[in-house]
Amino acid sequence: MLDPKLLRTAPEQVAHQLARRGIPLDTAALQNLEAQRKQHQQATESLQAERNHQAKLIGQAKSQGQDIQPLLQATNTLGQKLNAAKQALAAVQKDWDDLAATLPNLPDQAVPEGKSEADNRELSRWGHPRHFDFKVRDHVEIGEKLGGLDFAAATRLTGARFVVMHGQIARLHRALTQFMLDTHLENHGYCEVQVPYLIHRDSLHGTGQLPKFAADLFRLDTDPGYYLIPTAEVPVTNLVRGRICEDLPHKYVCHSPCFRSEAGSHGRDTRGMIRQHQFDKVELVQCVHPDQSDQALEELTAHAEAILQLLELPYRKMDLCTADLGFAAARTYDLEVWLPAQKTYREISSCSNFRDFQARRMQARFRDTRGKPQLLHTLNGSALAVGRTLVAVLENHQQADGSVTVPPILRPRLGGLDRLTAPD
């Protein structure tokens, strides 16, 4: 949520910054709503003051044994007027809240202008795409050859956009997960957390998935109607919801499955593991002092990059443009890994600074030096999406005979195995 004070006092400035994202803001409607709110609020409060005053008089009169009948008559119509005023105020307030809840965060000044993802700015590259002197296979082909990726089985069990992993590949997937977790907690100073995978709507509202993006979520048809988490960001970031933190920064690393219905994207990446309804991810979340968040984004992104480097996967770092920025983000770096079968870089991590946008929705605060509660800043990033990392390892480290070289850093976690091969 944007700062309502800013929305009230500088609507033109907000409109200008939202326009960079291609979001129109009707400042006249906003100011009209604000004027109404103020009027109804003042009317309501003065009626409340009157009611309190009368009630106090009656109380005093009664305690002195006086006749309160005439005083009661003075309050005759007060209740009705007050109720009407309250309802008018609530209606305006709701309109305001509904509008405010759908406005995305303001982009950082440094975010490049753009109309589509094509305008994202490349900041750096690491590693070199390998030269293959044989016909490159994609991960589906590699996985099926190795007997480790079975999309048909998943279809039988559930449907499209799921996968069953077997044997060495299942183990590789687990090794990747644990390698990421251990690297972040041993080298990068994160604390590991395990969280619920079912959450209620307040949590989703806190991080910004609701009310706008309900269509992307899986919801349980139970009472209460829980949602499956679309990312560990939601439960982990909401750990600070409604709290005043005394010990910033908080740095959490969390492995979880992620569930996305991806309603709008049918027809994209239908083949393979790139876009699934369920995938595993290792997520980094930081809650920091507002002065620290810019630097924290650089650090957090570097932590995700470290995983790619250790796995010897070529990647590039992108600065998302205003058009591609997520709803709650002020600044986002995407890491894109090289996929030789697609001859392109594909997103494998997204690292964002949300500033106080999520914190305001969550009322997540810390005490400043004067002891006053202030909104903290939140950040998160994938480090990494495990499914896509598996894809990248299989494709980048494939060999002519269909086997796959295991990156050296993972070998101890695979019982010393240095190469994935088809079972006899």
Place this chain on the structure above:
RNA sequence: GGAGGGGUGGCUGAGUGGUCGAAAGCACCGGUCUUGAAAACCGGCGUACCGCAAGGUACCCAGGGUUCGAAUCCCUGCCCCUCCGCCA
């Protein structure tokens, strides 16, 4: 699933329907004392909104209701605790 008991300020914890935004303690901040610190003592100490200010309004889990007046009474929901049952 059954039966009870609870949800009050950063924490602990009082609160007969009528100056209760709420006692007390802890923690915290300022001061006195001290070479310094501790102790003791004195004072301060919730959040948000409206207002130039004086001041006003709201908030005692959430949402409704009763009442001139609700932290206090009633209803619903959520959460926590104890006991029983079931269960990985």
